[in-house]
Amino acid sequence: MLDIASIRADAPGVANVRHFNHAGGSLLSARTLKIITGQLEREAGFGAMESQPPAAEAVEVARATAARLLNADASEIAFTSSNSAAYGLALAALPPLQRGQRILVGRQEWGGNLSSFEAKAEAAGATVEQIPCLPDGSVDAGALKHMLDSRVALVALTWAPANGGLLNDAEAVGAALAGSGIPYFVDAAQAIGQIPADVHKIGCDVLTAAGRKYLRGPRGTGLLYVRQGFLDRLNPAYLDVISAPWNKGPQVRPDARRFETAERSLALLMGFGEALRQAEDYGIPAIRQRIQTLSEDLRTRLAGIEGVSIEDLGAIRTGIISFQIRGWQAVEAMQELARRQINVGANGLAYTPFDIGARGLPDLIRASVSYLNTEEELAELVANVHDMSRMR
Ligand SMILES: Cc1ncc(COP(=O)(O)O)c(C=O)c1O
Secondary structure, eight states, X not given: OOOHHHHHHTOGGGGTOEEOBTTTOOOOOHHHHHHHHHHHHHXXXXXXXXXXXXXXXXXXXXXXXXXXXXXXXXXXXXXXXXXXXXXXXXHHTSOOOXXXXXXXXXXXXXXXXXXXXXXXXHXXXXXXXXXXXXXXXXXXXXXXXXXXXXXXXXXXXXXXXSSSSBOOOHHHHHHHHTTSOOOEEEEOTTTBTTBOOOHHHHTOSEEEEESSSTTOOOTTOEEEEEOGGGGGGOOOSSOOTTTSOBSSXXXXXXXXXXXXXXXOOHHHHHXXXXXXXXXXXXXXXXXXXXXXXXXXXHHHHHHTSTTEEEOOOOSSBOSEEEEEETTOOHHHHHHHHHXXXXXXXXXXXXXXXXXXHHHTOOOXXXXXXXXXXXXXXXXXXXXHHHHHHTTO
């Protein structure tokens, strides 16, 4: 059981807003904030380089914590500045695409990843193809199996999509690919911190996460997991003194730190380390259970409002709820709720282009629930959406 009262007492933001944008960026704990500012103060007071040694040790503790959360080894974790940075570093390190090769992606693939795939594919004369969905909208791993051939250069899955509420079966995709040698990338930006993760069970080669979302780390942090046996298939797009120290030539590191640079924000990474520590301390299964209870309750209550439609799919769902209010564009609704001290997100085609396009949806309002939320906050969101539904 999570002690929500004491967790909230350490989250200054909950006093100011009803926050339902944890998938955009969550609320830092006071402790995380203090660790970040403490490091910046030491850098200002005593010199940036001189304050490095203890901070660098804390970053290695953070790496070990991140590894435990994913059931990975610390040597398989690199810290980055965002989910996209992690993903882009791994993608750019794959062998160049060849004419006729294929990239297979789930329907809810993150728009930024799709842009990267399509730009690469177009330049090489390769293709980007969608993996079919099961009736509940989630990825059809059985159909994927029939798509596999020697031309497939990459299979990519967004585990918990930005919109649409569902959780894809990342393990089933991993099982479909087992023994094929085809690189398997999982975008877990919205999953890590709310869904228990085990990279061995998933069977992925690469997995990425954002620090600021469900992990409640600071903005400007992310992480990249690369399976040990896959590392040597990746050539980083660029190297530096940490990723490849020069000794009669570049000595590319044998671990995932080949994707890191010497210069990084130690303050942010120390804060990220504290957020990771808290996530481990609370326990992801307990976090998952609370988010499930709150978000299913919120879905049911929003669905009961005349003029509100829930646009979620999936038999297994996350804490991300996508909906529309009749007469309101998503951005307008987000602004109106913000005026009432309630934070939600507004998402358009660019976030999940294939899914939004296939379903012919306009933009969506997104309420993303965390374990930090309370029943009272849910009731406030529901009452305000109800009020707005009667205004137009
Ligand atoms: C599924 C998914 N992948 C990637 C991203 C991008 O993450 P970042 O902004 O950290 O690059 C997002 C952002 O919302 C996302 O929802």
